[in-house]
Amino acid sequence: MLATDTLTLGYDGPNILDQLSITLPAGQITALIGPNGCGKSTLLRGLARLIKPKHGAVVLDGHDVQRIPTRQLATQLGILPQNPVAPEGLTVRELVAQGRYPHQRWFQQWSAADETAVRSALEITNMVELADRAVDALSGGQRQRAWIAMTLAQETDIILLDEPTTFLDLAHQVEVLQLLEQLNRQSSRTIVMVVHDLNHATRHADHVIALRAGVVQAAGAPRDVITPSLLRAVFGIEAEVIPDPRTGVPLCIPYGLCAAEPTDTLLHADAVGSRA
Amino acid sequence: MAVTLAQSTSQPKPKRRAAAALAIGLLLATGLLLVIMTLSINFGATDVAPSTVWASLFNYDATSTQHLIIRTLRMPRVLVAAIVGAILALAGAIMQGLTRNPLADAGLLGIESGAALGVVLAITFFEIKTLNLYSIFAFAGAAVTAVLVYSLGSLGRGGPTPLKLTLAGAMITAFCTSFTSAILILNQQTLDEVRLWLAGTVAGRDLGLIAESLPYVGVGFVLALSLGRSLTAMALGEDVARGLGQRTGWVKVIAAIAVVLLAGSAVALAGPIGFLGLLVPHIMRFIVGIDYRWLLPYCAIGGALLLVVADIIGRVVVRPMEIPVGVVTALLGGPMFIYLVRWRVQR
Numbered sequence: 001m002l003a004t005d006t007l008t009l010g011y012d013g014p015n016i017l018d019q020l021s022i023t024l025p026a027g028q029i030t031a032l033i034g035p036n037g038c039g040k041s042t043l044l045r046g047l048a049r050l051i052k053p054k055h056g057a058v059v060l061d062g063h064d065v066q067r068i069p070t071r072q073l074a075t076q077l078g079i080l081p082q083n084p085v086a087p088e089g090l091t092v093r094e095l096v097a098q099g100r101y102p103h104q105r106w107f108q109q110w111s112a113a114d115e116t117a118v119r120s121a122l123e124i125t126n127m128v129e130l131a132d133r134a135v136d137a138l139s140g141g142q143r144q145r146a147w148i149a150m151t152l153a154q155e156t157d158i159i160l161l162d163e164p165t166t167f168l169d170l171a172h173q174v175e176v177l178q179l180l181e182q183l184n185r186q187s188s189r190t191i192v193m194v195v196h197d198l199n200h201a202t203r204h205a206d207h208v209i210a211l212r213a214g215v216v217q218a219a220g221a222p223r224d225v226i227t228p229s230l231l232r233a234v235f236g237i238e239a240e241v242i243p244d245p246r247t248g249v250p251l252c253i254p255y256g257l258c259a260a261e262p263t264d265t266l267l268h269a270d271a272v273g274s275r276a
Numbered sequence: 277m278a279v280t281l282a283q284s285t286s287q288p289k290p291k292r293r294a295a296a297a298l299a300i301g302l303l304l305a306t307g308l309l310l311v312i313m314t315l316s317i318n319f320g321a322t323d324v325a326p327s328t329v330w331a332s333l334f335n336y337d338a339t340s341t342q343h344l345i346i347r348t349l350r351m352p353r354v355l356v357a358a359i360v361g362a363i364l365a366l367a368g369a370i371m372q373g374l375t376r377n378p379l380a381d382a383g384l385l386g387i388e389s390g391a392a393l394g395v396v397l398a399i400t401f402f403e404i405k406t407l408n409l410y411s412i413f414a415f416a417g418a419a420v421t422a423v424l425v426y427s428l429g430s431l432g433r434g435g436p437t438p439l440k441l442t443l444a445g446a447m448i449t450a451f452c453t454s455f456t457s458a459i460l461i462l463n464q465q466t467l468d469e470v471r472l473w474l475a476g477t478v479a480g481r482d483l484g485l486i487a488e489s490l491p492y493v494g495v496g497f498v499l500a501l502s503l504g505r506s507l508t509a510m511a512l513g514e515d516v517a518r519g520l521g522q523r524t525g526w527v528k529v530i531a532a533i534a535v536v537l538l539a540g541s542a543v544a545l546a547g548p549i550g551f552l553g554l555l556v557p558h559i560m561r562f563i564v565g566i567d568y569r570w571l572l573p574y575c576a577i578g579g580a581l582l583l584v585v586a587d588i589i590g591r592v593v594v595r596p597m598e599i600p601v602g603v604v605t606a607l608l609g610g611p612m613f614i615y616l617v618r619w620r621v622q623r
Contacts, residue, residue, distance in 0.1 A: 050515055074521025081515040087376070087566050090511075094567065101509055102521035154520065 001026045002047060002077070002158055002190065006056035009039070009046045015054065016042045017214040024207070026157075027188040029180065031195050031205035035235055039214040040194045041082065044162050047192065048079035060158075074102035078154040082162040082194075084147055086135035092146045093131040096121050099153030121152035125179060141172025148179065159183070161193040165200065173197075177204045198252045202226055203244070210234045226250040232258055298570050301563075305577045309358065312581065316354045316588050317346060324350075348482060355486055357478040357587045357601065358580040360546040361556075363493060363538040365579025366500045366572060368553020369560075370538075373507035373568055374531050377438040378558070378616055382418075382539035383550035385441060386448035390421025391543035392474060393452040400459050400466045411492055415540035421448050422536060476549035476602020478587050489541050496537030497576075499530055504569035507531075511566060549583070549602040551609020556582055558612065582608075 002024045009017040016039045024030045024047075032040040045051045047058055049065050057064040065073060078099075086095055099121065100114040122128045125145040130138065135146050144164060151159055164180070165173040181204050184191050195201050201208050202222040210217045210225065212234045218225040231239045231252060239254040317329050324342050332343040333351075364382060371380035382388050394417025398404040404413070425448050429441035456474070460467040472480070506527045509517040518524050542549065556579045557571070564570045583601060586608065590599040 045515070048519055050518055070518075070523050071521035074519065079515070079519040081513065081519070084513055084516055087511045089561065090566050094565070095512070098509055098512060098520060101505070104505075 001061060002192070003059045004043075004047070004056065005059055007043075007046060007053055007058060008055035009042050009051055010054055011051075015214070017046070019056065020214070020216065021056075022209060022216060022219060024190065024192050026190050027184070028206040029184050029191045029193070029204060030207040030209060031193055031201035032209050032211065033195060033198060033201050033234070034211035034217075038211040038234075040211050041162055043211070044079070044160050044192065044194050045081075048077060048160050049073060050079070050081075071102045074154065074156070076156055077158045077160065078151040078156040079160040080147055080151050080162065080164065083167060086143075086146075088134070088136055090135050091132050092127055092135055092138070092149070093118065093122070095135050095146055096127075096131075096149045096153045099150040099155075102154065117153045117155055121149040124152060124183070125149040139172075140168050141175055144168060144172070144176055145179065148176070152183070156189075158190040158192070161191070163194050163196060166196065173200070180204065198226070198231075202249045202251065203247065222250055223248075226252065298564055298574075302570075302573055302577065305574070305581065309577055309581050309584070312584050312588075313354045313358060316357070316584055317350045319588065319591070320345070320350060349479075352481045352483050352486060353478050353587070354584060355483075356481045356545050357583045359486070359489075359493060360478065360542045360549060361552060361579040361581070361583025362576040363496060363579070364542045364549060364553045365556035365560075365575040365582070366497070367535045367538040367542070368579075369557040369568070369572055369575040370500055370503060370507065370531050370535055371553070372557050373511050374528065375436060375438075375441065376511060376513070377436075377441055379438050379442045379554065379613075381551065381554035382535065382542070383548060383552075384449075384554060384613075385445035386421045386425045386452065387418045387535070387539045388543050388548035388550070389449040389452035389456070390417040390424075391415070391540050392548045393417050393456050394420075395544060396456050396459055396466065396470060396474075399470060400463050411489060411541060411544040414544040415492075415536055417452075418536045418540040418543070421452065422532065424448055470547075472600060473547040475600040476547040476605070477600040478546050478583070479598070479600075481545065485545070489545055492537050492541045496534050496541060499534035500538065501572055501576075503527065503531055503534065504567075504572050507568035507572075508566065511568070547600075547602060550606050551613065552579060552583060552605050554616070555605070555609045555612050558616065 004020055004022050006019045006021055007017060008015050008019055020043070032043060034040050042051065046053065049058065052066070057066065059065070060068065060073075060076060068076075096118050097114070100117060103114065122131050125148055127142070127145055127149050130142060130146070135143055138146065148164070161180070164176050168176065177200060180191055180193065183189050205222060207220065208222050208225055209219045210230060217234050218230050226241055228239055228241055231237055231241070231254070236258045237254045238256050238258055239252050241250045241252055243249070244251045314326060314329060318324050318326055322342070322345070324346060328342050329346055331337070332340070332346040336347065337343050368381045371382065371385065372378060391414040394413035394415075395410050398410060398413035404410060425441065425444045426436060428444035428447070430436040432440065460470070506517075506522055509520050509522050510524065510527060514524050557575050560571055560574045560578050564574050583605070586604040587601045590601050590604045593599060
């Protein structure tokens with residue numbers, strides 16, 4: 001189980017997250033939502049130990065992650081950063097094989113376990129046929145699947161993803177989200193993802209954590225927490241929330257900005273979200 | 277989801293075969309290097325038979341002029357060319373991998389000019405003559421310029437992009453080169469000593485100098501080759517590498533020490549030789565791919581090959597005069613640089 005205990009994160013300037021204590025339920029898909037600059041990507045990086053806490057700790061199964069050896073942590077927790085770029089000419093298989101790094105030792109030959117992990121990662125992501133193609137020559141959706149395959153080959157129980165669907169078209173977004181859902185259901189992996197599209201969060205996540213300015217506004221099952229008042233508080237938008245006609249999960253339909261809210265950051269968020 | 281089982285069960289083989297092919301390729305390249313090095317020794321103002329070369333190595337006769345020429349002129353020359361070629365290519369490959377910058381090269385990023393300035397300062401103001409002390413000034417110059425270029429290139433938005441690093445490198449190179457020229461113009465005696473060296477030359481070294489440089493070169497070499505796996509992971513981006521369990525801070529420190537030792541030794545031995553560190557890793561990447569465990573040894577052999585051949589070319593084209601090898605590599609490397617800037621960097 002992954003959790004934070006009075007976690008304070010920040011770069012050089014003011015703290016982005018202050019004394020944050022949250023729990024990410026094991027074996028579930030958690031979506032981190034919130035406007036741009038709310039600290040959700042910072043939180044994800046902090047969870048993966050890419051940023052050192054100024055105060056508090058990230059706790060994995062009762063241990064402070066700062067005290068877990070780097071390589072051992074990498075066998076328990078994998079992260080896919082936002083919009084990763086593969087070096088030119090790197091094949092899918094070579095990329096996926098990199099995921100085995102934490103399982104290997106100096107001068108140790110490529111083991112049967114490594115081979116099995118790479119093969120199964122390629123199969124699950126449906127990349128077997130593309131295994132010998134260069135990553136930079138693939139379409140956006142294929143490329144994202146290749147990166148997810150690398151994270152899978154790492155064989156961690158917890159996978160963190162920063163906006164895994166950004167820059168993808170609709171079909172590729174659905175493809176990636178269904179893959180994550182499949183991973184979670186079939187091998188009960190804990191998945192934590194930053195998502196921009198609220199309806200992706202409600203549809204695919206078991207647990208939603210809504211952040212605004214580094215503060216948790218709500219955390220819980222989408223049905224329980226996604227309400228018009230939450231959307232007003234977190235995003236500053238007026239929205240209708242209706243049950244999805246097929247699945248019954250909350251469906252958000254935004255109609256406009258709240259008059260009282262400062263709008264500049266929100267407009268910016270919208271502009272970034274539509275770049276894909 | 278459709279899974280092709282037939283294909284997936286036959287997968288372990290190509291991997292091993294590829295490794296075997298790469299190992300054989302490396303052996304062949306090493307053999308080729310040795311052959312060309314022997315040819316380079318044979319070849320000169322007076323041609324020497326291969327058997328004489330052999331005899332001078334293992335059955336040295338101090339009274340033979342030919343043996344003397346081989347031992348004191350030609351062998352040191354080809355050894356310097358091979359060592360300097362290997363270490364400059366390694367330094368280039370490490371810098372390109374670490375900074376994810378296709379234009380990284382000890383020459384382009386100003387490190388060689390800094391090392392050269394260090395050596396010129398040493399000769400002018402401290403009257404230092406032995407390579408051991410040369411090297412320390414070369415390392416100091418290399419380290420200072422490396423830090424300066426990286427800091428300057430990291431300013432502003434987006435951190436150290438290839439473009440900014442290259443511009444910072446050009447700026448620091450211009451500064452170091454003009455400073456070096458100023459010292460030399462004011463001090464005629466130093467000029468004569470270092471003029472040829474500053475153009476990048478592998479001639480005029482003796483075996484003693486090579487022996488003095490070996491500890492630095494050896495440590496740099498071992499550090500460089502130990503970075504193979506880490507550099508492959510770093511090439512995926514720092515966050516990914518850390519997510520995979522890389523201790524990226526240590527990798528950077530070790531890489532920086534390796535680059536300073538390698539580039540500094542190269543300059544101390546042969547003066548600033550440009551473009552080799554740029555050229556060789558790109559050619560080798562084309563042949564062996566981007567797995568640095570293979571790429572680094574291939575770069576070492578490839579760099580040695582290229583510089584030994586460039587030295588032969590420099591001796592042939594304007595016979596009986598010679599062109600310094602640094603000029604030859606610049607002539608070969610210039611077009612490559614333009615190609616990289618034009619087609620690779622703008623993506």
